[in-house]
Amino acid sequence: MIDAQDYAEFSRFLADCCGLVLGENRQYLVSSRLSRLLDEFAFAKVEDLLRALRRSADPTLKSRVIDAMTTNETSWFRDNYPFEILRQTVLPELLAKPRPIRIWSAACSSGQEPYSIAMVIAEWEATHPTKANVNILATDLSESVLAQARSGLYDGLSIVRGLSPERRQRFFETVNNGHRIKSEIQQRVRFQKLNLMDSYAALGKFEIVFCRNVLIYFSADTKRRIFDGIARQMDSGGYLFVGASEAVGSYTDAFEILRTPQGSMLRRR
Numbered sequence: 631m632i633d634a635q636d637y638a639e640f641s642r643f644l645a646d647c648c649g650l651v652l653g654e655n656r657q658y659l660v661s662s663r664l665s666r667l668l669d670e671f672a673f674a675k676v677e678d679l680l681r682a683l684r685r686s687a688d689p690t691l692k693s694r695v696i697d698a699m700t701t702n703e704t705s706w707f708r709d710n711y712p713f714e715i716l717r718q719t720v721l722p723e724l725l726a727k728p729r730p731i732r733i734w735s736a737a738c739s740s741g742q743e744p745y746s747i748a749m750v751i752a753e754w755e756a757t758h759p760t761k762a763n764v765n766i767l768a769t770d771l772s773e774s775v776l777a778q779a780r781s782g783l784y785d786g787l788s789i790v791r792g793l794s795p796e797r798r799q800r801f802f803e804t805v806n807n808g809h810r811i812k813s814e815i816q817q818r819v820r821f822q823k824l825n826l827m828d829s830y831a832a833l834g835k836f837e838i839v840f841c842r843n844v845l846i847y848f849s850a851d852t853k854r855r856i857f858d859g860i861a862r863q864m865d866s867g868g869y870l871f872v873g874a875s876e877a878v879g880s881y882t883d884a885f886e887i888l889r890t891p892q893g894s895m896l897r898r899r
């Protein structure tokens with residue numbers, strides 16, 4: 631069991647390096663999430679891991695701890711309505727103007743979110759005479775989910791979560807060890823490691839941002855800082871999608887809610 635002092639130190643470490651707030655009495659969660667890592671690095675207890683984190687400048691251990699503690703849950707077309715709004719409202723408006731569109735999937739996990747966006751764009755192109763001038767940047771803090779996203783390879787269990795048989799048929803090929811996303815979709819997405827606690831200024835401006843199901847684990851102050859940072863990367867009229875249970879109103883006034891027949895999204899004021 632982790633004592634109160636170690637738990638407090640570990641909580642501070644996570645909040646500082648990736649924004650994650652553990653809250654009170656989650657010692658059990660920490661122990662269970664770290665148990666494999668402790669075995670692998672031959673640490674007898676969390677206290678030894680903390681000592682190593684304090685001592686070592688080696689980024690590998692830190693990154694492995696973050697990987698173990700973050701939640702990577704995702705699925706294809708998660709919640710469906712953001713992708714319908716994209717298809718029915720946002721793309722027709724933005725693609726009517728002859729200029730490139732940049733989309734950022736912040737906290738993309740193993741790639742299902744940005745690849746779902748890419749599929750919507752491919753479907754739009756199939757019914758229009760011109761190619762859409764769209765770039766998708768997908769970022770995450772975790773090296774391991776980024777590696778899976780880049781590989782474009784999914785097992786039988788993850789392929790069915792949210793993906794219709796038609797889309798599976800059209801956008802994937804079956805390979806020995808699972809299903810590989812076709813290069814037509816894969817090449818539309820660029821993956822990059824990025825910690826949302828750092829600056830995004832170097833990323834440039836985006837017309838559309840998806841930042842979904844990640845800030846729920848962060849403190850109010852951190853959410854405020856991150857939403858303001860995202861707002862700075864968008865011009866007036868840009869669109870932001872957050873998770874179905876997330877709201878930005880108490881953290882920033884940079885966005886207004888826009889209701890569509892498919893559901894709500896946010897628009898940069």
Ligand SMILES: C[S@@+](CC[C@H](N)C(=O)[O-])C[C@H]1O[C@@H](n2cnc3c(N)ncnc32)[C@H](O)[C@@H]1O
Binds near residue numbers: 824
């Ligand atoms: C629950 S998944 C959400 C994935 C996707 N956006 C969705 O809605 O399905 C949360 C992701 O946020 C990432 N994450 C956690 N803290 C982060 C941080 N500080 N910076 C960037 N990504 C972070 C995790 O690695 C994980 O892949």
